[in-house]
Amino acid sequence: MTLALPPGEFRAYLFDCDGTIADNMPLHFRAWQQALGEHGCELSEELFYAWGGRSVLDIIVDLNAAQGLDMPVPEVDRRREELYQELLPELTAVPEVVWHVEDGHGRVPMAVVSGGTREPVSLSLCTLGLLDRFDVLVCAGEYTRGKPDPECFLLAAAHLGVAPEHCLVFEDTDLGMQAAAAAGMAAVRVPPPWERTPSAALGNH
Template sequence: MLLPLPAGDFRAYLFDCDGTIADSMPVHHVAWQRALGEWGGELSEELFYAWGGRPVVDIIADLNRLQGLRMPVEAVAARREVLFQELLPTVGAVPGVLEHVEDAHRRIPSAVVSGSTRESVTASLTALGLLDRFDVLVCAGDYARPKPDPAAFLLAAELLGVDPRSCLVFEDTDLGIEAATAAGMAAVRVPPPWER
């Protein structure tokens, strides 16, 4: 099922990675549960999806506060990434988005704009055989403020040399949609796994 696009003459496509290109959110949740469990923490599926798009370190810090824990933030983040990488071969592409990625290739400049690390994004796109489909990757560490701040999307537009108002964003989280709107960009909402 191809996702319907809004009307407009779009000159660039900007894709979030996890949950948008890569159907990786269920696997990310498993990695989170295993990593947090090693330190006595937990992250419900409901909260995991509600916090989608937030930086990993912020999630761990908030879980420490909410659950009265002292999990080592950097160690838990690193362990979660290792566990995710181990599970990565089980991840496929999101139906409906993959067709737009392939259709845009060599026709419309495209970027990945993610709150995940460059290592994680590159690993996901490589596992899916899609790394070469994107002209630009904008990942955690490339911009100062996370989504819903528009900085990441504005940086991608600048790197692609396209006016932000001519960009179409593909996103699966509320924070991502808010960031696209704040950047003056049109957006396509990618439905979560249970709605596909």
């Protein structure tokens, strides 16, 4: 699989992290399942991917409401992150996206714009040996409104000193694509794992 970029001369690349650079959504799903299961909560794979790009807080609050539970948000979040870090040795990158990271390195300024907090995002990028490729990280807690609001992408563009219309966004979620469009930026969609490696998930989707 190759990622076809939209036409145009782009002066900055903005990358989502989870599911875009890092092929870690299957690992996140396993961590979520175990952390939630310890509280008697269920999360289907379909819903997990449909909610891609949402904040951890919003997900836990909505699951509590939907399933009549009272899970403590900070505790579930800490446990989920702890379980995810245990799975990090299994982490791989999305090769087609890394190609563009390496191609752009030293040629155009690049940022990671994530709905995750800085520590786990940095840890994932360090694990993949890619942290030093990026000029800027914009992570949860550093902006007020999450995707699909364009704030995080506009903040990254401002940090890089590049006008939004000259930025290209790499994203794997509907919310991320909506945020890029709202920011006035071109975007390329990174397919989910089962579309990139169909044999790995035959029968699951």
